[in-house]
Amino acid sequence: MTHVVTEACIxxxxxxxxxxxxxxxxxxxxxxxxxxxxxxIDCAVCIPExxxxxxxxxxxxxxxxxxxxxxxxxxxxVAGWPAITxxxxxxxxxxxxxxxxxxxxxxxx
Amino acid sequence: MSAPLAAxxxxxxxxxxxxxxxxxxxxxxxxxxxxxxxxxxPTSQGYVCEKSQRMDFYQNGADRIxxxxxxxxxxxxxxxxxxxxxSEIAEKLAAVKAQHGGASILYYGGGSQGxxxxxxxxxxxxxxxxxxxxxxxxxxEKTGEAWVQGKMMGAGVHGDFEHAEVSVFLGKNPxxxxxxxxxxxxxxxxxxxxxxxxxxxxxxxxxTAEMADFHLAVRPGTDAWCLxxxxxxxxxxxxxxxxxxxxxTTGYARVAEALQRISVPHFARTCGIDITVLRQVAERIARAxxxxxxxxxxxxxxxxxxxNSYLNRLVWLLTGHYARPGTxxxxxxxxxxxxxxRETAAKPGVTSSAGGKPRPGSHSPVTGAKVIMxxxxxxxxxxxxxxxxxxxxxxxxxxxSNPVHSLADSQHMRxxxxxxxISVVIDVAMTETAxxxxxxxxxTSQFEKAEATFxxxxxxxxxxxxxxxxxxxxxxxxxxxxxxxRLVESLGExxxxxxxxxxxxxxxxxxxxxxxxxxxxxxxxxxxxxAPVILYRTLGETLPTGFAPAASLWxxxxxxxxKNREAAARAGFGGGVLAAGNKLFDAIITKPSGVIYSVxxxxxxxxxxxxxxxxxxxxxxxxxxxxxxxxxxxxxxxxDYPFVLSAGERxxxxxxxxxxxxxxxxxxxxxxxxxxxxxxxxxxxxxxDWVRMTTRRGHAQAPVExxxxxQPGHVALPNGHGLDYTAADGTSVHKGVSLNELTDTASRDxxxxxxxxxxxPVQIVRLGATxxxxx
Numbered sequence: 001m002t003h004v005v006t007e008a009c010i011x012x013x014x015x016x017x018x019x020x021x022x023x024x025x026x027x028x029x030x031x032x033x034x035x036x037x038x039x040x041i042d043c044a045v046c047i048p049e050x051x052x053x054x055x056x057x058x059x060x061x062x063x064x065x066x067x068x069x070x071x072x073x074x075x076x077x078v079a080g081w082p083a084i085t086x087x088x089x090x091x092x093x094x095x096x097x098x099x100x101x102x103x104x105x106x107x108x109x
Numbered sequence: 110m111s112a113p114l115a116a117x118x119x120x121x122x123x124x125x126x127x128x129x130x131x132x133x134x135x136x137x138x139x140x141x142x143x144x145x146x147x148x149x150x151p152t153s154q155g156y157v158c159e160k161s162q163r164m165d166f167y168q169n170g171a172d173r174i175x176x177x178x179x180x181x182x183x184x185x186x187x188x189x190x191x192x193x194x195x196s197e198i199a200e201k202l203a204a205v206k207a208q209h210g211g212a213s214i215l216y217y218g219g220g221s222q223g224x225x226x227x228x229x230x231x232x233x234x235x236x237x238x239x240x241x242x243x244x245x246x247x248x249x250e251k252t253g254e255a256w257v258q259g260k261m262m263g264a265g266v267h268g269d270f271e272h273a274e275v276s277v278f279l280g281k282n283p284x285x286x287x288x289x290x291x292x293x294x295x296x297x298x299x300x301x302x303x304x305x306x307x308x309x310x311x312x313x314x315x316x317t318a319e320m321a322d323f324h325l326a327v328r329p330g331t332d333a334w335c336l337x338x339x340x341x342x343x344x345x346x347x348x349x350x351x352x353x354x355x356x357x358t359t360g361y362a363r364v365a366e367a368l369q370r371i372s373v374p375h376f377a378r379t380c381g382i383d384i385t386v387l388r389q390v391a392e393r394i395a396r397a398x399x400x401x402x403x404x405x406x407x408x409x410x411x412x413x414x415x416x417n418s419y420l421n422r423l424v425w426l427l428t429g430h431y432a433r434p435g436t437x438x439x440x441x442x443x444x445x446x447x448x449x450x451r452e453t454a455a456k457p458g459v460t461s462s463a464g465g466k467p468r469p470g471s472h473s474p475v476t477g478a479k480v481i482m483x484x485x486x487x488x489x490x491x492x493x494x495x496x497x498x499x500x501x502x503x504x505x506x507x508x509x510s511n512p513v514h515s516l517a518d519s520q521h522m523r524x525x526x527x528x529x530x531i532s533v534v535i536d537v538a539m540t541e542t543a544x545x546x547x548x549x550x551x552x553t554s555q556f557e558k559a560e561a562t563f564x565x566x567x568x569x570x571x572x573x574x575x576x577x578x579x580x581x582x583x584x585x586x587x588x589x590x591x592x593x594x595r596l597v598e599s600l601g602e603x604x605x606x607x608x609x610x611x612x613x614x615x616x617x618x619x620x621x622x623x624x625x626x627x628x629x630x631x632x633x634x635x636x637x638x639x640a641p642v643i644l645y646r647t648l649g650e651t652l653p654t655g656f657a658p659a660a661s662l663w664x665x666x667x668x669x670x671x672k673n674r675e676a677a678a679r680a681g682f683g684g685g686v687l688a689a690g691n692k693l694f695d696a697i698i699t700k701p702s703g704v705i706y707s708v709x710x711x712x713x714x715x716x717x718x719x720x721x722x723x724x725x726x727x728x729x730x731x732x733x734x735x736x737x738x739x740x741x742x743x744x745x746x747x748x749d750y751p752f753v754l755s756a757g758e759r760x761x762x763x764x765x766x767x768x769x770x771x772x773x774x775x776x777x778x779x780x781x782x783x784x785x786x787x788x789x790x791x792x793x794x795x796x797x798d799w800v801r802m803t804t805r806r807g808h809a810q811a812p813v814e815x816x817x818x819x820q821p822g823h824v825a826l827p828n829g830h831g832l833d834y835t836a837a838d839g840t841s842v843h844k845g846v847s848l849n850e851l852t853d854t855a856s857r858d859x860x861x862x863x864x865x866x867x868x869x870p871v872q873i874v875r876l877g878a879t880x881x882x883x884x
Contacts, residue, residue, distance in 0.1 A: 001316065020145035022156045023294055038301070041293035042761075044159040045145060059777075 002037035008054035010103035017046035027081035036076035124223025149702035175585030199599035211239025218510025227589025248484035253415035253861035263719030268401030280407020284316035314818035331380035333413035336420035338376035348395035350429030360728025399435025432714035439717030474500035486862025574703030578655030611647035666694040679708035750870030757828040780845030781814035
């Protein structure tokens with residue numbers, strides 16, 4: 001039971017979600033946010049915050065994004081990304097990237 | 110695209126469960142458009158669950174009402190003005206009182222999961238009408254527990270799951286139904302810590318059971334055998350805290366003798382739990398530094414409800430887990446919702462009802478059901494009305510509650526309401542109950558006035574949260590405080606001249622007001638008697654806009670600091686009592702996230718025990734008789750109705766019925782009957798097929814959802830669905846099953862009269878791929 005940040009976040013990182021998280025479970029990478037599945041309490045408050053609808057409940061992740069379920073956990077646990085709890089300015093070219101798909105190749109760890 | 114960074118966040122709280130987590134919300138044109146956790150809230154500390162996102166479905170429900178309504182002979186309603194409504198209601202209730210006495214009027218409700226301030230003013234109407242009997246939903250949930258608590262300790266207790274080495278959840282799925290602050294966070298912490306254990310006793314593999322170290326998946330309805338076996342193991346294997354029991358309790362020898370006689374292998378077989386697992390669990394509890402245990406509706410709305418509450422307490426008391434960090438402790442309430450804990454506490458040398466006459470109001474007038482927490486059991490209400498008994502109820506006053514939907518046997522309850530001489534409902538919406546009432550009075554919503562609840566159970570630091578109004582009252586509505594004030598005035602009990610001096614004093618400041626109130630109350634008995642209404646009409650008028658209904662909290666603040674001087678002083682409300690009470694009241698009024706009003710020490714859990722020498726009484730004779738009876742019986746099984754329905758499962762898609770518009774539902778399935786795949790196979794149906802459920806009282810239809818978390822033979826329907834909602838376009842929407850069309854008032858606990866909603870015998874047949882049209 002967790003929520004998952006899907007590829008739509010890559011190269012955008014709007015960070016609206018982190019303000020509302022009751023358990024501070026978002027972790028910040030260079031151009032992507034991930035949810036620590038060990039901390040997420042499945043409250044869903046972050047879902048409507050994301051301007052690009054990147055966040056989904058685990059059971060609703062579509063088949064072409066299923067790899068992101070494991071990747072969220074891996075980035076949170078292994079990559080050692082720091083917690084992010086306050087909203088900040090999105091990446092400068094976020095608006096250019098927000099409608100693009102297949103962004104996984106652009107993920108910087 | 111994203112909200113502007115400067116958008117204003119206003120503080121309020123969630124109204125869906127008793128935790129009332131602090132929220133920060135953004136509003137736009139009368140709507141709540143965003144909600145997040147309030148990190149400044151003293152108990153929830155920013156925590157929320159998904160249900161916090163539904164507040165606007167309550168605030169802007171399409172069936173909210175904005176005019177008093179009077180029922181016509183044909184069952185339709187006409188709008189009437191407030192003056193007419195108040196004078197007709199006062200006149201008719203006064204006539205019932207004159208002819209049959211105040212004991213013939215039943216007061217029901219007084220608040221729901223988010224709004225208790227209205228109930229403080231109802232106290233004045235209750236007194237003005239001489240009302241003797243009350244009831245509310247607590248009398249179908251918590252009265253058995255309160256009765257046991259009264260006999261054993263006389264104090265309400267709450268677990269410290271944040272620090273407990275072992276946490277035990279009995280008939281409770283905290284992941285969905287919460288019950289203690291920051292629930293899911295704490296469950297996660299326990300799950301991750303190898304030195305701590307979580308024990309879940311539940312027939313279903315719930316979300317919480319999934320996280321537990323020990324899941325005792327008892328056969329449905331056999332919790333009593335499981336708990337009795339655990340208590341018996343503690344005694345038989347010498348795992349009890351002998352010295353602690355000798356120092357702090359009475360009655361151990363008698364209880365030990367009863368538990369020695371229990372055949373643990375037989376009880377283990379009956380509840381379906383491996384005896385070695387029962388032993389491991391009993392040992393884990395006995396050897397832990399601290400254990401907290403909480404029970405909920407899974408056992409309280411089930412067979413042997415009151416016995417379950419007793420055995421729950423025996424398990425943690427026999428092992429000495431009380432009054433320390435990580436154990437249960439006696440919280441300090443702001444207002445005691447269970448005033449009877451003292452009344453029911455066992456008195457030394459006095460055997461109850463030993464041929465003597467019961468005191469007035471101690472039993473319901475027709476069925477003679479025990480009044481616990483000052484409440485008659487919900488399940489007897491129809492029987493107390495639908496009879497020609499001379500002492501039957503002739504009138505009902507119902508406030509912020511929906512008994513037609515929420516109490517057993519809706520059919521019966523509708524008939525009962527229509528059989529009364531007069532019925533009055535105060536609510537924000539045209540509920541199922543309002544549709545049966547003679548008069549319906551539209552209340553201002555919980556977000557349009559200052560509002561609060563008295564579900565304050567934290568220890569050692571207990572918090573109270575007065576929510577500040579987010580919106581102006583909807584035109585046509587009145588606050589409950591105003592409604593009760595007008596009723597009491599209309600009944601001729603208080604009048605303008607009694608307000609004058611206090612109004613002036615209120616403008617001179619709190620100290621002047623306190624002195625004037627004390628002076629006036631000493632000289633005019635009605636000022637003390639109708640204090641809530643008097644405070645509202647005087648002090649209330651000097652409070653900020655929308656805060657007048659908080660005036661009764663001045664009286665409660667004064668009483669609180671008087672009664673709990675040390676706990677109040679530790680929270681910063683010390684000194685002279687008047688000044689301390691005023692300081693507390695002002696803190697409540699001015700702190701938008703809530704205030705810590707009481708700070709306890711662990712020794713206070715002992716001084717809270719209202720029995721001789723502050724010793725806990727382990728022995729309740731009535732319960733030992735029940736325990737003995739378990740030896741010779743098997744769990745109830747109705748051969749004609751082979752499935753056991755758990756009516757009212759808490760899921761992420763359920764709410765209390767304040768949220769009437771099912772439109773909030775976004776995720777997963779809605780309103781399904783969940784069952785084990787082998788049961789589905791047996792009745793020849795697959796996921797999504799519709800089935801008809803038939804009980805001895807009624808029938809309903811639902812689509813099937815398969816779940817391996819349920820045991821074969823055990824099925825579950827969700828809570829709070831099946832409301833008759835009138836949408837904005839006037840169409841009537843009915844989504845999901847109204848559970849109480851299926852339940853029976855006679856299926857109830859022998860002691861507390863609490864219903865067996867988690868054990869409803871039912872037949873299930875497949876209908877097909879679609880629903881059957883209503884006959």
